[in-house]
Amino acid sequence: xxxxxxxxxxxxxxxxxxRRCILTGEHGSRDALLRLAISPDGDVLPDVHARAPxxxxxxxxxxxxxxxxxxxxxxxxxxxxxxKGAELTIPADLPDRIEAALMRAFTDRLGLEMRAGFLMxxxxxxxxxxxxxxxxxxxxxxxASEDGSRKxxxxxxxxxxxxxxxKAGTRLxxxxxxxxVALGRDNVVHLALTDRAAAERLSSLLQRxxxxxxxxxxxxxxxxSERAADAEPLASA
Numbered sequence: 674x675x676x677x678x679x680x681x682x683x684x685x686x687x688x689x690x691x692r693r694c695i696l697t698g699e700h701g702s703r704d705a706l707l708r709l710a711i712s713p714d715g716d717v718l719p720d721v722h723a724r725a726p727x728x729x730x731x732x733x734x735x736x737x738x739x740x741x742x743x744x745x746x747x748x749x750x751x752x753x754x755x756x757k758g759a760e761l762t763i764p765a766d767l768p769d770r771i772e773a774a775l776m777r778a779f780t781d782r783l784g785l786e787m788r789a790g791f792l793m794x795x796x797x798x799x800x801x802x803x804x805x806x807x808x809x810x811x812x813x814x815x816x817a818s819e820d821g822s823r824k825x826x827x828x829x830x831x832x833x834x835x836x837x838x839x840k841a842g843t844r845l846x847x848x849x850x851x852x853x854v855a856l857g858r859d860n861v862v863h864l865a866l867t868d869r870a871a872a873e874r875l876s877s878l879l880q881r882x883x884x885x886x887x888x889x890x891x892x893x894x895x896x897x898s899e900r901a902a903d904a905e906p907l908a909s910a
Contacts, residue, residue: 730755806832810872811842
């Protein structure tokens with residue numbers, strides 16, 4: 674049976690409808706890929722939350738791969754096919770716009786979880802909750818000290834009864850200044866979520882951001898802070 678372009682694969686009732694990357698041909702869930710849409714002016718722009726009206730095109734590549742596809746004209750051809758020859762313009766700074774949009778979606782979600790009472794800040798408070806097994810997600814600013822991060826990671830493993838597993842919080846692609854600006858708080862270095870549903874909501878956005886930045890860290894298992902230590906900090910604008 675022919676599957677219409679940009680329609681989910683498999684059952685309509687599937688909880689995780691798939692989309693096809695126009696550059697690689699590989700399939701992935703909506704949460705793993707990024708939707709591109711055309712603005713009223715004909716510009717191709719990121720549609721992080723997949724809410725823009727009209728036809729969309731999906732990509733699941735890193736920033737480096739996207740820049741290569743943009744330079745070689747592969748992106749233009751793929752978009753022309755996806756949008757059926759519609760008049761469109763690909764902004765030269767599309768990779769920058771995508772990164773900014775993904776970053777904003779992540780920090781906006783952090784703010785929402787904080788207002789909902791699920792996001793916890795401060796080393797002492799996080800350590801206490803972590804040791805008692807009441808932390809669902811743990812993260813550190815890009816410029817957080819290794820010693821401070823290691824102590825919280827250890828407290829988390831103790832609380833989860835996973836000592837020796839290497840489980841550790843994710844080192845974020847934002848430094849403490851950027852996090853502080855995003856959350857309207859001073860000196861945000863370590864962050865934790867106490868609700869597992871909130872952790873899933875945030876992890877989906879973070880994994881897509883890290884993938885676009887070329888990071889291979891999985892927030893699902895948070896294995897080893899060393900794997901994330903090469904993150905480039907993003908200073909606040």
